[in-house]
Every structure is written in C-alpha cells, then in structure tokens.
Amino acid sequence: MTATLRTLAFRVAFYGLSVPIVLATPISALFGRRAMMAHAHAWARVHRVLTRRLLGIRVRVEGVVPDRPVFYAAKHQAMFETLELQLILHGPAMVLKRELTRIPLWGWAAQRYGAIVADRDASAAALRSMMRDARALTAQGRSILIYPEGTRVAPGERPPLQSGFAGLYRTLGLPVVPVALDAGRVWPRRGAKRPGVVTIRIGDPIPPGLPRAEIAARVHAAINALDI
Template structure:
C-alpha cells in the first residue's frame, strides 16, 4: 500500500509540474513578489496531494517566534518536503541553493521564478560575494532568506557540518536568525520513492541575534536545532532507532 500511495503522489507531481514550469517562464516579467504568489500555488497543491495520497501531515510549534520583520531562516534539512512546506509556514522567502539546481528541466524553471540566490559551491570567494550582493537585493525586495546550514540533506538521526555562511550573511545584513528543527526525514527520507503516513513536527525557535563571531552564532544555531531534535526525533518509521527496533 505504501508503494501504491507513493506512486499516486509521484503521478500528481509529474502531471502538475510541467504546466507550472511553463507558467514560471511566462510570468518572469512580473514583479518578484507576484511571481512568488503564483508559483507557490504549486507548493500548496503538492502538499495537499501528499496529505491525500500518503497521509503525511505536519504540525508547527513555536509560530509565536516568527518575527514581524525580515529575517533569515536556518533550518535542518532532511528531505525535499521542507523545501515546499516552509513556503507555507513563513512569509515570502528566497532559497540559497547551488546553481546547478536551476538547470534541472521544469523544476529548475520554477526555482528561477522564485528569485533564489544561486551560488557556485566550487568557488568560495565568488559564492560569498554572490551571497552578500544578492542577499541585500532580496532583502530590499521584501523577501526573507532561507539557508540549510548543513548544505545538503542529512538523514534523520544524523548531523552534518554546520557552515558559517548563513550567520555571516545575517551579520552583514543585520537581520535576526530564526532556527528551525524538523523530522521530515523520518517520513520522507532522502532520495526515497516511498513516503510514510504520519505527522512531521516543525519547531520554530526564538530568534537569535547575529552578534559576536560567525563561529559563535553558528554554534548557537546548531546547539538549539540539535537539542530540540533530540526531544522529538524517533516518532517516524524511518528513524534509525525505529528501524533497529
């Protein structure tokens, strides 16, 4: 049954994505915030379809910690799920992502319309310049900035190396950091065809002011995220502790 329900989800993705990708190209002349509202309709539809086909829902804790003004989101990255869900939870945002993702047919077109900050990970100096220049630009246009501090998806129960690019950019832009912990990988693992039913927990922490050194701020973000994860991880069927049992 898991395979069948997951296949239904992927079928919906295949059907809905190409029309929205074409739409993304057609609306490129529109203002960025208007493009965002149009393209994120795809996100809403796919999360609704995920709930219907796979029985996968989510609960948000700590909404009261979302500040009124612009901020940077530093979020745990376990699954493709949060790339969609965070757009529903937070104000309009832009992703910091590797430039290669924009070259993916259909999917990359939609990303392009969302005004991401696309960096070349192979050139650290250029990537840092791009972060600073485009970070200022997106902030001026009213967008929040989302960065996955570990740089890639990390399986549930594991911890990657937290990078300092996010804290450094937050310090340069003088905006608070909103840390986010979640356990999406326990239901939708990295590179997995199957999605298991259940409820993903998204926990939003109190804002962290980017004061001090990038290393100190990064450690503060990491400590909060990993400490919170320890309190609710293990609820899903794909957590290592559950599979071991």
C-alpha cells in the same frame, strides 16, 4: 492502500501536475516577481494537498513566524520542507546550490522568484555575489532561508554548518530564526513515504552580531532539537 502504492500515486500526481505548472512560469514572469511568488506558492499548495490526501502526511507547526525580515536557518531532511516552508514562512528567498539553477526552465524560474545561488567552490567572487543578492532581497522586505548544513541528511545525521552561513549572518545583520523539523521520519530519501505528522519547530530569534563560534553552536543545536 499500501505505502508503496500511496507513494506511486503521489509521484504520478505531483510530477504530472508540476510539468504544466513549471511550463507556465514564463507567463507569470511577465507580471513581475509578485506574480511569480503567487505562482510558486500555488505549486507548493498543490504539493501540500497531495501529501495530505495521498500520503497521509500532515504538519504540526510549533513556535511563531516573525512578522519582519529575518534569516531562517533550517534543518534539511527531505524535499518536503523545501516547498512546505515557503508557505509556512511566507515566501522567504532561499539559498540554492548552483546545480539546481541549471535545471531547464525550473532553474530560471527559481532565480526569478528570488533564489540566491551558492557555489560549492565557495570562491571569493561567488561569496560576494551571494552576499550582494541576499542584501538586495532583504532590502525588498524578504526574509532569507538557508539550509546551513549544506545538504539533505537522514535523521540522526548532524553535519557541521557550512561556511556560507556565517558569511551571510555577518553580512545581513538580521536575527537568525532556527527551524527544526523531522520530515525524514516519514519521507525517507529512498523507498516509500509513510503517513504521519511532521513537526516544524520555529525557534526563538538569535540576535545578530555574535561571534562565529557562538552563532554556529547555537544554530546547530537548535535546528537539531527534534533529531533525538
């Protein structure tokens, strides 16, 4: 089967299965956030199975996942890691652009799951709301996951970190665990997906309390470690 046919088969299967899964989220919501997390992870496992069987994409994880709440900062090259990292990192609460939370039903479900909403305008009120939500989730024992470059980028692109990362780092007081990955090699933004191995490298924790310039430089270097 060619890469184009594989990609078409994946899209039909994944989105076809995603519709009933998302439509069923209000039922899970009746049983609380734990049930919502189990529901979301079931969706992520469907994605994992289909990427392996239909696209021939597998994952190699390097490093150790911490056993306590941390602040994850990850590279973002494809939709692939947004679901895969939820399984690998044991369900961190993810910072999402407000536009995504406006998707009918899915956006509501994401917020029930524990998404932290980030506004592009970065107003003082929006930042305070983001910090408040993040603190509440860490108090529940959840880790936080952010894509600090602010958007999905192609391999080789290394934009600077967005201001929201530094604010959360200062507010949370948690170690930062950088996550490098190379999903964009096999999962381009446009065109057919290619079989291969995606490496996800979980870096060593970086302590809280560092100056803004230092933490930004260390995280930026670490999340781009595979982008060579």
